[in-house]
Amino acid sequence: MVRDRFANSVWITVCTLLGVAGYAAAQDSPETPRSDRVIALFDFEEPDNPFDFPGSFFRAQSDPNAGIERPGYPVFNIAEFDFEQSYSGSASVRLPVRRGSVSLRLRPGVLPIFPDADYRLSCKVRAEGLVHSRFRLVARFLDTSGEPIAGSELSSDPIMPGAGWEAVEVVIPGGEAPGAAFLQIDTEVIQPELFAEPTLGKHQVWEEDYSGAAWVDDVLVEQLPRLSLRTQSDTNIVAAPDIPEFRLLVRDLTGHNLEAHLVVRDHFGRVVDRQTREVQSSQIPSVWRPSISRFGWYTADVHLLSTGYEISVVPLVFCWVPEVPEEAAVDSTISISKGRYGLGAETFEDALIPIIDELAERLSADTFTLGAWESTTSPDASSALALRMGELSNTSTSSWNTLGISLPEVPEELSRIMQADPDEVLRVLAVNDNDTIDTVDSMIEPLLDRLGQFVRRWRIGPLTSTKPFWDPTTPEQASRARALLSLLVPGPIVDLPWSPLHDFSALSEMDAVAAVTVHLPQGSGIHVVKDVLTRWKDSGISGTKSLTLSLGTGRSGQFGPGQASSELVKRMVLIEDTITELGLTKLPDVELDKPWQWSDGLDPQFMPTPEAAAWRATIDRLRGRRVAANLTFEPGTHVYLLTPIDPESGRGGALVAWNDTASFDEASVEIFLGEDDVTAIDMWGNTSGTISPKRLDAGNGAGIDIHEIPITTDPVFIEGIDVELALFTSSIRLDNPVLQATPGPHERTISLRNPWTVAIDGSLIISEPSPRLPSGMQSGWEISPRVIRFSAAPGETIEIPISIAFPAVEPAGQKQLVIDVLLSAGPTAERIRSASKFDVELEGIELDVRAIVASNGTDVAVEAVVTNTTLEPVDLDLSAAARGYPRQGAPIAQLAPGASVVRRFMYPGGMDRLKGGEIYVSVEDPLRLGRLNKSVAID
Numbered sequence: 037m038v039r040d041r042f043a044n045s046v047w048i049t050v051c052t053l054l055g056v057a058g059y060a061a062a063q064d065s066p067e068t069p070r071s072d073r074v075i076a077l078f079d080f081e082e083p084d085n086p087f088d089f090p091g092s093f094f095r096a097q098s099d100p101n102a103g104i105e106r107p108g109y110p111v112f113n114i115a116e117f118d119f120e121q122s123y124s125g126s127a128s129v130r131l132p133v134r135r136g137s138v139s140l141r142l143r144p145g146v147l148p149i150f151p152d153a154d155y156r157l158s159c160k161v162r163a164e165g166l167v168h169s170r171f172r173l174v175a176r177f178l179d180t181s182g183e184p185i186a187g188s189e190l191s192s193d194p195i196m197p198g199a200g201w202e203a204v205e206v207v208i209p210g211g212e213a214p215g216a217a218f219l220q221i222d223t224e225v226i227q228p229e230l231f232a233e234p235t236l237g238k239h240q241v242w243e244e245d246y247s248g249a250a251w252v253d254d255v256l257v258e259q260l261p262r263l264s265l266r267t268q269s270d271t272n273i274v275a276a277p278d279i280p281e282f283r284l285l286v287r288d289l290t291g292h293n294l295e296a297h298l299v300v301r302d303h304f305g306r307v308v309d310r311q312t313r314e315v316q317s318s319q320i321p322s323v324w325r326p327s328i329s330r331f332g333w334y335t336a337d338v339h340l341l342s343t344g345y346e347i348s349v350v351p352l353v354f355c356w357v358p359e360v361p362e363e364a365a366v367d368s369t370i371s372i373s374k375g376r377y378g379l380g381a382e383t384f385e386d387a388l389i390p391i392i393d394e395l396a397e398r399l400s401a402d403t404f405t406l407g408a409w410e411s412t413t414s415p416d417a418s419s420a421l422a423l424r425m426g427e428l429s430n431t432s433t434s435s436w437n438t439l440g441i442s443l444p445e446v447p448e449e450l451s452r453i454m455q456a457d458p459d460e461v462l463r464v465l466a467v468n469d470n471d472t473i474d475t476v477d478s479m480i481e482p483l484l485d486r487l488g489q490f491v492r493r494w495r496i497g498p499l500t501s502t503k504p505f506w507d508p509t510t511p512e513q514a515s516r517a518r519a520l521l522s523l524l525v526p527g528p529i530v531d532l533p534w535s536p537l538h539d540f541s542a543l544s545e546m547d548a549v550a551a552v553t554v555h556l557p558q559g560s561g562i563h564v565v566k567d568v569l570t571r572w573k574d575s576g577i578s579g580t581k582s583l584t585l586s587l588g589t590g591r592s593g594q595f596g597p598g599q600a601s602s603e604l605v606k607r608m609v610l611i612e613d614t615i616t617e618l619g620l621t622k623l624p625d626v627e628l629d630k631p632w633q634w635s636d637g638l639d640p641q642f643m644p645t646p647e648a649a650a651w652r653a654t655i656d657r658l659r660g661r662r663v664a665a666n667l668t669f670e671p672g673t674h675v676y677l678l679t680p681i682d683p684e685s686g687r688g689g690a691l692v693a694w695n696d697t698a699s700f701d702e703a704s705v706e707i708f709l710g711e712d713d714v715t716a717i718d719m720w721g722n723t724s725g726t727i728s729p730k731r732l733d734a735g736n737g738a739g740i741d742i743h744e745i746p747i748t749t750d751p752v753f754i755e756g757i758d759v760e761l762a763l764f765t766s767s768i769r770l771d772n773p774v775l776q777a778t779p780g781p782h783e784r785t786i787s788l789r790n791p792w793t794v795a796i797d798g799s800l801i802i803s804e805p806s807p808r809l810p811s812g813m814q815s816g817w818e819i820s821p822r823v824i825r826f827s828a829a830p831g832e833t834i835e836i837p838i839s840i841a842f843p844a845v846e847p848a849g850q851k852q853l854v855i856d857v858l859l860s861a862g863p864t865a866e867r868i869r870s871a872s873k874f875d876v877e878l879e880g881i882e883l884d885v886r887a888i889v890a891s892n893g894t895d896v897a898v899e900a901v902v903t904n905t906t907l908e909p910v911d912l913d914l915s916a917a918a919r920g921y922p923r924q925g926a927p928i929a930q931l932a933p934g935a936s937v938v939r940r941f942m943y944p945g946g947m948d949r950l951k952g953g954e955i956y957v958s959v960e961d962p963l964r965l966g967r968l969n970k971s972v973a974i975d
Contacts, residue, residue: 078255096141113138123160123253132249144182158205163197165248170194174222177213188213261288263350273398283321303597332720333646355649358721378403396436405440413447415478422486440493466513484524495531499555514548540575558588583624597646653721665766672697689759710758763791773874780841790828796862804854816843880906896946916941
């Protein structure tokens with residue numbers, strides 16, 4: 037039985053939520069469809085039908101007797117009514133498979149439609165016995181004669197239904213099939229040959245189901261409204277001082293009252309604004325101004341309701357970023373680092389061309405690398421693409437200045453002729469076979485001819501390729517590829533992708549390769565940048581070749597928007613820190629890999645990823661600055677001092693800090709940054725508050741001003757600091773921050789540098805480690821001298837010798853050296869506190885301890901693991917002590933190099949007797965008189 041209801045034509049798009057073409061989901065849909073929007077409902081309740089299948093459908097199978105050929109759909113798979121299984125009513129249709137696929141198709145002419153209206157096709161489905169095959173819904177437009185319109189077919193993703201009824205749907209956009217008069221529907225169970233990708237080409241042997249079936253019920257066709265939601269920016273990246281506003285376009289010809297509910301969420305998913313208003317179908321969009329006050333990445337959804345029922349939802353992704361600096365306001369510091377930051381995309385996207393200037397401006401990109409080859413590229417497509425990209429040569433813009441071309445994939449035509457893998461682009465360009473050269477030329481010449489005069493940098497191969505490292509002919513191939521580019525490109529720069537895991541020394545033999553790009557996938561950790569740059573420096577080519585670090589994006593759905601953005605910012609900071617640490621003179625470029633996606637549908641929208649907003653705000657902080665010092669104060673935290681590259685620019689300095697592993701109550705920056713308040717700015721560019729210096733009691737009536745700045749796992753920038761003061765404080769360090777756990781004294785040197793333009797004179801007072809414990813007892817720490825007079829000329833670095841001794845029972849690990857500085861002559865009369873770290877350890881011996889509660893819940897065992905990292909066997913004495921228990925010992929004889937031993941000490945009733953206390957474990961090396969101490973708390 038089919039129920040038809042024709043409403044007025046609908047002109048609304050729901051593409052952005054439902055992914056118009058080919059969207060499928062196993063999700064709940066309204067149990068009661070809106071009758072005013074239902075075009076047809078096939079519920080298969082046909083008591084007067086004398087046949088064994090629905091009257092409006094036919095079996096779309098091969099039938100040799102009727103002269104019908106449909107490969108893969110054998111005649112013996114027969115769709116039929118089933119009166120024992122149904123979602124509603126008493127009947128459904130069973131689609132059985134006994135090898136091959138099965139299809140039930142709506143007859144031509146049954147379902148007339150309006151060609152410009154949008155529709156949603158859905159059904160209920162369940163299955164039993166399917167292993168390899170899948171169910172799908174298919175829709176296509178037919179012309180007035182009932183013939184299929186080429187290119188109009190849409191299908192849901194193939195799914196494997198479970199034993200319970202599930203919803204499957206596909207949204208069908210109107211206006212894409214001129215001449216459409218009817219809609220045709222297929223419900224199918226298809227075998228892998230019809231939906232899976234072959235891995236062996238024509239030699240593929242497909243597994244099939246020889247039994248099993250799917251049941252279909254309530255095939256529903258609904259007319260949808262068409263919605264469009266966007267910001268005032270084509271990139272949906274709005275820059276201050278503009279405030280984001282939404283343009284909602286609703287087109288619906290049903291004439292019903294419509295109500296729109298707007299919900300805006302931040303990157304945490306928290307609702308930051310809700311608005312509701314009545315809307316009308318119109319060709320003029322209504323303007324909504326969300327109530328948001330902070331920069332960042334946001335999502336918005338508009339839920340459209342008709343007579344109380346939700347009929348459509350349209351989402352929007354947008355960024356709000358700080359104001360773009362005027363070019364005239366960009367100082368010399370900014371211009372020094374201009375050209376280092378860029379964006380890249382391996383796949384060419386035509387829709388990017390008209391918005392590329394705005395995108396570059398909003399994301400502070402100086403360069404763009406755009407993909408030009410893909411698997412489907414043909415000579416004609418290459419020519420068309422070259423003409424489209426050539427439009428960029430006529431663009432006059434101050435936002436970006438360099439275009440690079442990426443050739444990430446071998447076109448299938450070339451791959452087939454040369455038997456080349458998709459990533460063997462370098463080998464294809466290096467071809468010297470006369471029979472193949474013409475085909476290669478037909479693919480590459482249009483690009484070189486149109487772009488060669490203004491594009492010098494050509495990236496050859498995919499970002500993830502490892503072939504250049506393993507192929508011994510890479511140097512020769514690179515030379516031939518460069519020669520090919522040189523025919524139409526003056527002085528081409530060959531850019532070769534390189535794995536972050538591979539050694540760079542092989543590149544020293546590749547004179548034709550002038551640039552290297554290393555892709556760092558998102559989720560590979562923040563410290564990989566230091567490893568890559570260190571190996572780059574060690575290779576000896578860092579001064580002769582250019583390096584680009586491509587930072588991956590696209591996994592914010594896996595890691596969360598905040599964490600993905602936080603990782604990006606940390607990587608950008610660590611790049612600058614490593615540049616300073618290694619003394620790199622040829623600075624690497626930094627490229628953000630495609631921080632956007634496109635919505636589906638008739639009018640695809642640019643959707644920035646969360647990383648785009650964090651990237652832009654971080655460039656504002658880093659551009660024109662360098663990392664001058666690592667000021668890490670607490671273990672597990674990161675604190676870096678940023679200073680202007682050009683001291684005369686007035687750019688100012690900043691700190692950037694975050695917490696990795698420190699406990700929350702210890703994760704703070706405590707440093708005097710000047711007499712003024714400082715400003716904390718988050719990774720999105722928001723001012724999160726000002727911090728005033730507070731005075732600490734330094735004893736003897738003295739006080740010390742200090743800024744106490746709490747930090748979290750997300751990076752925070754501290755602006756408004758006194759740069760020279762921070763440089764001076766950070767320069768106060770021990771020459772060797774490791775003390776061996778052996779009898780002292782240990783001779784060390786404190787160094788400091790005067791960054792000011794005037795001489796300084798004063799005293800250093802070493803306050804920690806303190807000579808006394810909080811109880812007033814002697815701590816055993818003896819530092820001589822503790823008070824030191826010094827003077828330093830402008831720019832001078834001085835060294836002050838000291839001796840340090842500590843008690844034999846001192847726990848191993850990281851300690852804090854706190855030095856108060858009182859300047860009697862210089863730019864400031866404030867008492868300044870400097871804190872740095874040093875470690876107490878016993879070289880060659882490692883000790884790890886842990887407490888284990890016995891199964892009876894009262895006894896405690898302490899497990900000690902001792903490791904010998906020296907090159908010789910050692911004799912050691914291991915012992916454990918706890919209040920109220922006798923001391924326990926466990927000698928270790930001739931522990932071999934690299935070996936570890938485990939010893940366990942038992943404390944009966946320890947959970948009660950030692951609760952809140954500690955057990956102390958020591959390992960002694962009699963030969964060196966060394967003693968390593970650790971403790972474990974009993975909670």
